[in-house]
Amino acid sequence: MPLNNEEFFRETTLRICSSLDIKIALTRCYEYLRQHFPLDELFLDIHDLQLGAIRRMAHVSASGAIADEIVPLPESVWNLVKGLAEPVVLTSSMATPITQAMAPLVKLDGNSDLAVPLRIEGRPVGVLILRSYGDNGFGENHVDLIRTVAEPFAMALSNALAHEELLHYRDTLLDDKSFLLRELTTGTPDEIIGGGSGLRNVTDMVRQVAPLNSTVLLLGETGVGKEIIANAIHYSSARKDGPFIKVNCGAIPDSLIDSELFGHEKGAFTGAHVEKRGRFERANGGTIFLDEIGELPLPAQVRLLRVLQNREVERIGGSKNIALDIRVIAATHRNLEQMIGENRFREDLWFRINMFPIFIPPLRQRREDIPALTRRFVRLKSKELGLVKQPAIAPGALDRLVNYDWPGNVRELQNVVEREIIRFQGGMLEFRSLLPGSERMDLSSPQKESGLPELIPLDEAMALHIGKVLAFTKGKINGPGGAARILGINSSTLRSRMEKLGIRHRN
Numbered sequence: 001m002p003l004n005n006e007e008f009f010r011e012t013t014l015r016i017c018s019s020l021d022i023k024i025a026l027t028r029c030y031e032y033l034r035q036h037f038p039l040d041e042l043f044l045d046i047h048d049l050q051l052g053a054i055r056r057m058a059h060v061s062a063s064g065a066i067a068d069e070i071v072p073l074p075e076s077v078w079n080l081v082k083g084l085a086e087p088v089v090l091t092s093s094m095a096t097p098i099t100q101a102m103a104p105l106v107k108l109d110g111n112s113d114l115a116v117p118l119r120i121e122g123r124p125v126g127v128l129i130l131r132s133y134g135d136n137g138f139g140e141n142h143v144d145l146i147r148t149v150a151e152p153f154a155m156a157l158s159n160a161l162a163h164e165e166l167l168h169y170r171d172t173l174l175d176d177k178s179f180l181l182r183e184l185t186t187g188t189p190d191e192i193i194g195g196g197s198g199l200r201n202v203t204d205m206v207r208q209v210a211p212l213n214s215t216v217l218l219l220g221e222t223g224v225g226k227e228i229i230a231n232a233i234h235y236s237s238a239r240k241d242g243p244f245i246k247v248n249c250g251a252i253p254d255s256l257i258d259s260e261l262f263g264h265e266k267g268a269f270t271g272a273h274v275e276k277r278g279r280f281e282r283a284n285g286g287t288i289f290l291d292e293i294g295e296l297p298l299p300a301q302v303r304l305l306r307v308l309q310n311r312e313v314e315r316i317g318g319s320k321n322i323a324l325d326i327r328v329i330a331a332t333h334r335n336l337e338q339m340i341g342e343n344r345f346r347e348d349l350w351f352r353i354n355m356f357p358i359f360i361p362p363l364r365q366r367r368e369d370i371p372a373l374t375r376r377f378v379r380l381k382s383k384e385l386g387l388v389k390q391p392a393i394a395p396g397a398l399d400r401l402v403n404y405d406w407p408g409n410v411r412e413l414q415n416v417v418e419r420e421i422i423r424f425q426g427g428m429l430e431f432r433s434l435l436p437g438s439e440r441m442d443l444s445s446p447q448k449e450s451g452l453p454e455l456i457p458l459d460e461a462m463a464l465h466i467g468k469v470l471a472f473t474k475g476k477i478n479g480p481g482g483a484a485r486i487l488g489i490n491s492s493t494l495r496s497r498m499e500k501l502g503i504r505h506r507n
């Protein structure tokens, strides 16, 4: 039956557009084209500017499809290929400039090729090559026939390239996302020092509760390691590959807390220009760590309770509920029962979060961990600060540290080590001074005169002390030499404490 050109165009076009995977589409074309051409191999090539070479997007032969071959090619040859306006037959017996120039690309080896330039709106995008074994494969009729489908091949090639680029960007974004998630969650959990000694009870409880989905409440003074324990629970649970989202409830201004936690719809309030997913939504499939939960304002406590009860969240200004699959870990250094008595914390929320409380003892109650913690911090900080050689700890220095009471707990110890290493001038680490500016304060007698005129309320003492430290740092809160480091607490915790105590600061 004579070939109907329209039918040929239709069938070839359908096949080359039949898959976004160009190898599959070209294989389907190969099967069809073989019925009308003396075809043994089919190639689809592009000029890859970045590689400065021909990239073979697909290559089909009777034994199947191969992809991604790179054919190095001088620029002059590509210029010749680019200059091709019409399909051309090349045989090894032809000693024309074009066969010679294209020899690296087509390697005729006694065969004949039909090379079809592919253009989009006049711009060359690649070349389709039909190969026939033997010297006399293609005639004028083949050239005319293949010319009719040059355009669909060019379109398919350009779609395949766009798709490839899209997949590349998607992979990059996914990569970035998991990297950023790891960064956000401090990556691999820190090793817990004292798990076999001072924190044995705590690590036993972590082991019991981690595999379950139960809500956990971490209790303990500031800097005892609540976050590191929350991390350990997440990373030893089945959710370890999901997100670990931390919220410092004391660090978010009251006016933003709802939107931060629960998200908002576009236009929910002035300034809500775009919709925003809250931290609960971001934690879906993983764990949310609500640090300093005692600092949550009462209205946010009501909403939080609803989220914990229903396991779904409603964005501000939204009308639909979004189902949540999350584990909640909360932490506080406050006495929540006392706060309930003072109507500052909701009892029903406390019942919800107090299912599995874990108390992390202050450092002064597990002094046996201080040497190991100190050595670890010396190692880490020396590395962080780029010291060529890690300084040794002087004999007796560890005793001084062990005998001190550490009101700022492990974080304070970490800061003391950092300061000691920054000031290190050679010799050994002595740890003779605690706070910068405190005249070689003796760590072994922490109950020294406080200098306070009389017995005053705790809040007042705290305000006085914070004020003193701020005066020393000239108002600097964050970073090295900042008040937060000296006090051994988070800068956000310090800010919220200052706000509560009514302390003004300059930055």
Ligand SMILES: Nc1ncnc2c1ncn2[C@@H]1O[C@H](COP(=O)(O)OP(=O)(O)OP(=O)(O)O)[C@@H](O)[C@H]1O
Pocket: 190, 191, 192, 193, 194, 199, 220, 221, 222, 223, 224, 225, 226, 227, 228, 229, 291, 333, 410, 411, 414, 489, 490, 493
């Ligand atoms: N047992 C431990 N082993 C190793 N590092 C620890 C340990 N406990 C605490 N740290 C380190 O001490 C620092 C303070 O710990 P973390 O932030 O977990 O305390 P926190 O109780 O959450 O503090 P806050 O109440 O101020 O939020 C962190 O850098 C943490 O890695």
